[in-house]
Amino acid sequence: MSLLEVHELRTHFDTRRGIVKAVDGVSLSVDRGRTLGLVGESGCGKSVAALSITGLVPRPPARIVGGRALLDGRELTALGDRELEDVRGREIGMIFQDPMTSLNPTLTIGAQVCETLRRHLGLSPREARRRAVELLGQVRLPDPARRLGDHPHVLSGGMRQRVMIALAIACEPKLLIADEPTTALDVTIQAQILDLLDELRRLRRMAILLITHDMGVVAEAADEVAVMYAGQIVERAETVELFDHPEHPYTEALLGALPRLEGRGLRSARLATIPGRPPDLAALPPGCRFAPRCPYAGADACADRTPALREIRPGHLVRICHPASERARREPRA
Amino acid sequence: MLSYAARRLAGTLGLLVAIVVVTFVLVDLAPGDVAQVLAGQAGDPHYLADLRAQLGLDRSLGHQIGAYLLQVGRGDLGFSTVRGEPVLDVLAGRLPATLLLGGTSLAIAVAGGVLLGVIAAARRGSRLDAVISVGSLLAYSLPVFWLGQLLVALLAVRLHLLPSGGMTSATEQLGSLAVVLDVLRHLILPAATLAVLLMALVVRTTRAAMLDVLDEDYVMAARGRGIREGPVLFRHALRNAIRPVITVATSELGFLLSMLVLVEAVFSWPGLGTLLLDSVLSRDTPTLVGLLLFSSFVVAGANLLGDLLYMRIDPRVRLR
Amino acid sequence: MRARLAPIASTSPRLLAGLTLLAVVGLAALAGALLAGDPFRTSEALLTGPSGHHPFGTDNLGRDVLDRVLHGTGTSLEVSVLAVTTGTVIAAPLGLVSGYAGGLLDDLLLKLAEVLQIIPGFLLALVAAAVFGASLLLLVVILAVIFFAPTFRLARGEAIGLRGREFVQASRAAGAGHGRILRRHILPSALTILLVNASFQAGTAVLIETGLSFLGVGERDTVSLGAMLFDAQSYLEQAWWMSLFPGAFVALTVMGMNLSGDGLHQLRDVRASGRAGPRRPARGRGPAMPRLGVAPTPAGPAKAPGGDA
Numbered sequence: 001m002s003l004l005e006v007h008e009l010r011t012h013f014d015t016r017r018g019i020v021k022a023v024d025g026v027s028l029s030v031d032r033g034r035t036l037g038l039v040g041e042s043g044c045g046k047s048v049a050a051l052s053i054t055g056l057v058p059r060p061p062a063r064i065v066g067g068r069a070l071l072d073g074r075e076l077t078a079l080g081d082r083e084l085e086d087v088r089g090r091e092i093g094m095i096f097q098d099p100m101t102s103l104n105p106t107l108t109i110g111a112q113v114c115e116t117l118r119r120h121l122g123l124s125p126r127e128a129r130r131r132a133v134e135l136l137g138q139v140r141l142p143d144p145a146r147r148l149g150d151h152p153h154v155l156s157g158g159m160r161q162r163v164m165i166a167l168a169i170a171c172e173p174k175l176l177i178a179d180e181p182t183t184a185l186d187v188t189i190q191a192q193i194l195d196l197l198d199e200l201r202r203l204r205r206m207a208i209l210l211i212t213h214d215m216g217v218v219a220e221a222a223d224e225v226a227v228m229y230a231g232q233i234v235e236r237a238e239t240v241e242l243f244d245h246p247e248h249p250y251t252e253a254l255l256g257a258l259p260r261l262e263g264r265g266l267r268s269a270r271l272a273t274i275p276g277r278p279p280d281l282a283a284l285p286p287g288c289r290f291a292p293r294c295p296y297a298g299a300d301a302c303a304d305r306t307p308a309l310r311e312i313r314p315g316h317l318v319r320i321c322h323p324a325s326e327r328a329r330r331e332p333r334a
Numbered sequence: 335m336l337s338y339a340a341r342r343l344a345g346t347l348g349l350l351v352a353i354v355v356v357t358f359v360l361v362d363l364a365p366g367d368v369a370q371v372l373a374g375q376a377g378d379p380h381y382l383a384d385l386r387a388q389l390g391l392d393r394s395l396g397h398q399i400g401a402y403l404l405q406v407g408r409g410d411l412g413f414s415t416v417r418g419e420p421v422l423d424v425l426a427g428r429l430p431a432t433l434l435l436g437g438t439s440l441a442i443a444v445a446g447g448v449l450l451g452v453i454a455a456a457r458r459g460s461r462l463d464a465v466i467s468v469g470s471l472l473a474y475s476l477p478v479f480w481l482g483q484l485l486v487a488l489l490a491v492r493l494h495l496l497p498s499g500g501m502t503s504a505t506e507q508l509g510s511l512a513v514v515l516d517v518l519r520h521l522i523l524p525a526a527t528l529a530v531l532l533m534a535l536v537v538r539t540t541r542a543a544m545l546d547v548l549d550e551d552y553v554m555a556a557r558g559r560g561i562r563e564g565p566v567l568f569r570h571a572l573r574n575a576i577r578p579v580i581t582v583a584t585s586e587l588g589f590l591l592s593m594l595v596l597v598e599a600v601f602s603w604p605g606l607g608t609l610l611l612d613s614v615l616s617r618d619t620p621t622l623v624g625l626l627l628f629s630s631f632v633v634a635g636a637n638l639l640g641d642l643l644y645m646r647i648d649p650r651v652r653l654r
Numbered sequence: 655m656r657a658r659l660a661p662i663a664s665t666s667p668r669l670l671a672g673l674t675l676l677a678v679v680g681l682a683a684l685a686g687a688l689l690a691g692d693p694f695r696t697s698e699a700l701l702t703g704p705s706g707h708h709p710f711g712t713d714n715l716g717r718d719v720l721d722r723v724l725h726g727t728g729t730s731l732e733v734s735v736l737a738v739t740t741g742t743v744i745a746a747p748l749g750l751v752s753g754y755a756g757g758l759l760d761d762l763l764l765k766l767a768e769v770l771q772i773i774p775g776f777l778l779a780l781v782a783a784a785v786f787g788a789s790l791l792l793l794v795v796i797l798a799v800i801f802f803a804p805t806f807r808l809a810r811g812e813a814i815g816l817r818g819r820e821f822v823q824a825s826r827a828a829g830a831g832h833g834r835i836l837r838r839h840i841l842p843s844a845l846t847i848l849l850v851n852a853s854f855q856a857g858t859a860v861l862i863e864t865g866l867s868f869l870g871v872g873e874r875d876t877v878s879l880g881a882m883l884f885d886a887q888s889y890l891e892q893a894w895w896m897s898l899f900p901g902a903f904v905a906l907t908v909m910g911m912n913l914s915g916d917g918l919h920q921l922r923d924v925r926a927s928g929r930a931g932p933r934r935p936a937r938g939r940g941p942a943m944p945r946l947g948v949a950p951t952p953a954g955p956a957k958a959p960g961g962d963a
Contacts, residue, residue: 089560101551475908480901588774614784
């Protein structure tokens with residue numbers, strides 16, 4: 001059994017415009033010591049999925065209307081607010097996108113790290129301080145003992161993200177959820193942060209759920225990839241398999257948007273060149289959600305019926321009527 | 335920091351001078367003067383002239399203002415002819431009562447108001463939030479003197495639970511503990527009346543500031559680390575939302591003073607508010623100007639204190 | 655009209671409640687002017703409680719409290735509407751133009767407003783009313799002066815905010831003149847917030863007017879709810895009705911104004927968040943409730959840089 005297992009998770013938002021199906025039947029799993037990349041454009045529901053798992057979606061307006069999330073066999077989606085508070089920070093560490101705004105400006109670095117340590121591990125103030133210095137050293141913050149007394153605003157963005165990582169791993173969680181951990185950072189710092197995360201994962205056999213819109217980051221850091229589109233997983237496979245044999249036209253487009261350069265340029269790649277826009281999550285098309293943008297959608301059933309996620313090769317799942325490997329036979333007709 | 339304080343002080347001095355000038359001009363524009371009040375409506379003209387000369391009223395307005403400012407510079411607020419006492423003594427005699435009433439209600443209002451404001455913001459959109467925000471809006475709409483009258487009519491007159499006015503029961507000789515209890519009994523109604531109004535203001539300020547802060551990433555991040563909701567609200571969020579609340583509590587002493595005038599009038603509380611009203615009605619200019627100067631000084635001091643306090647909480651704040 | 659009212663009621667019950675209260679109070683004042691008896695006529699029936707003949711009882715001179723309450727409500731409404739209209743008509747256009755144009759004049763006007771705002775309004779009004787002898791005209795003028803600064807600064811801030819917005823820029827680029835932009839874009843966009851401001855100020859005006867007459871510095875020839883409460887103060891033990899009814903009408907009037915202001919503000923926020931755009935509301939732009947007799951906090955000397963990237 002995997003460390004994190006998510007089955008058919010559905011999170012809907014009640015809004016003025018109607019029900020927004022932000023997460024609509026997402027299943028995924030992450031094993032110990034492995035990194036799953038959850039990829040998609042902004043607004044596809046990947047962050048909401050992560051927040052639903054950890055009980056952080058604001059309810060209301062959000063409602064988790066279906067599905068389950070299990071951490072080490074324990075059903076997170078059945079826990080109460082206070083139990084979830086015990087899980088967050090202790091068993092699941094979280095890193096957020098913008099290190100500039102994710103640290104409390106009125107509290108010192110030391111206060112924030114020690115607070116977290118004392119909250120979950122019941123350390124004495126002195127022990128917490130000692131542990132905090134150690135942690136900040138582990139994330140390679142220079143001169144950690146002196147940094148404890150600093151307020152966040154005197155640190156650079158990269159340093160702040162190191163502090164955020166230290167906070168996330170402070171209590172040695174089994175799972176780390178990193179939501180766009182490098183997006184707000186300079187390109188050179190991005191690589192350092194990804195390397196740091198990778199090192200911590202290997203050292204502690206942590207599982208990482210890496211949420212990003214950047215295929216370059218995925219290529220660099222993920223063992224497995226799940227591609228999300230309009231609230232659903234549309235393709236899931238090992239990273240190498242997915243990059244070598246993408247089946248979903250959306251994935252192909254994401255990869256096509258990557259510069260063909262190997263190496264450095266890879267990381268800065270963004271998804272930009274897919275024609276059309278994702279559907280309105282409050283007014284989804286009746287059939288395949290990708291149909292309006294799909295170059296292969298024709299007069300078939302895919303416009304009326306949502307295709308199921310099917311295993312096209314062992315370990316490779318895809319949700320589309322026209323996977324790349326079956327297209328050769330169909331395309332001449334089109 | 336020192337230069338900041340110095341500049342603030344200079345600004346305050348300018349304000350104080352402005353208040354002196356405005357008050358003198360206003361009083362000068364008005365028909366009649368204090369000599370007339372003292373001499374009575376049909377005073378003997380010679381006596382009136384003598385009195386004016388004695389009070390310096392026969393000299394030019396500029397001269398009067400200049401002389402007064404010099405005097406204030408020497409730490410002397412002048413002499414109240416109406417009361418036959420130095421103004422400083424008059425103020426000192428009334429200050430404790432007002433400090434007691436104002437301090438008590440401000441403390442209650444800030445403690446209760448911050449708590450209710452945080453709760454309303456945390457439960458944004460809920461029924462509880464609606465009750466708290468509409469309730470504070472309605473409380474804010476009450477004429478403070480009427481609220482005081484209602485409490486008197488109900489709790490003092492009808493139920494005989496509390497005294498209806500004054501600060502002490504002057505009828506009997508009491509031991510020191512009994513005096514304290516007696517003053518406290520007299521304090522309850524006026525302090526409650528004032529606190530309701532002030533609290534309404536604090537609730538609304540706190541709620542609005544908290545709503546802004548609760549959307550911040552660091553609040554989500556703190557929740558993401560499993561920090562309990564209590565500390566998330568009161569440690570992480572409130573620390574960042576407290577600035578407008580401190581501002582309200584310190585800079586709105588002018589509001590407090592206006593309310594004090596009204597509440598002290600309802601409860602015959604022997605404080606600065608009744609003194610202000612009396613000195614306005616009796617044309618006691620030295621006391622009136624002294625009172626306005628003193629309260630502006632307190633307001634300015636409180637503002638400075640508020641800024642320094644805030645700087646301690648948020649290190650990003652730079653004073654310019 | 656009905657079709658437009660329904661959604662307002664559902665999104666902002668406060669606005670509906672406020673407008674309803676104002677309608678009731680307004681009708682009461684109208685009834686006072688047209689139907690009620692002479693509020694100064696004394697009778698033998700001193701300090702009699704509420705009855706069929708005198709629904710709100712009579713006061714210490716045997717005057718009918720209901721008649722006086724209706725007239726007094728009219729006085730309050732009159733003063734507050736006149737004062738707020740005067741203040742807004744002067745301060746709002748000046749603020750919009752000043753903020754839109756900027757420059758030296760803008761700096762000077764802002765300084766003036768800041769100085770004006772320092773003076774505690776209620777105390778100023780108290781001193782002036784006592785010194786000059788109270789008259790309704792004087793009261794209106796003083797209130798308009800008190801309201802000038804906050805309204806000016808609000809309008810100015812709105813204009814500065816709107817000046818940089820895309821639709822204004824686009825209009826500029828399309829060759830529209832400054833006058834046209836002010837009339838067609840800036841004024842309509844700022845109108846709601848100015849209305850919110852005005853309705854809070856109207857509430858404050860009623861409180862100041864009644865507060866001054868309660869202290870005995872109001873005009874004695876007009877019926878004022880505050881003066882009625884002043885009279886009631888001496889008879890709290892015998893005649894609760896002398897306090898209850900006039901005070902309730904002050905409270906209802908002010909509540910109507912504050913609820914309308916608050917509801918309108920809510921409605922504006924809902925509309926704003928319904929549109930596409932940044933979800934987080936712009937900070938510190940809404941009008942704070944104008945506070946009785948107070949200098950609403952100026953921008954504040956202490957400043958936090960918004961993230962020091």
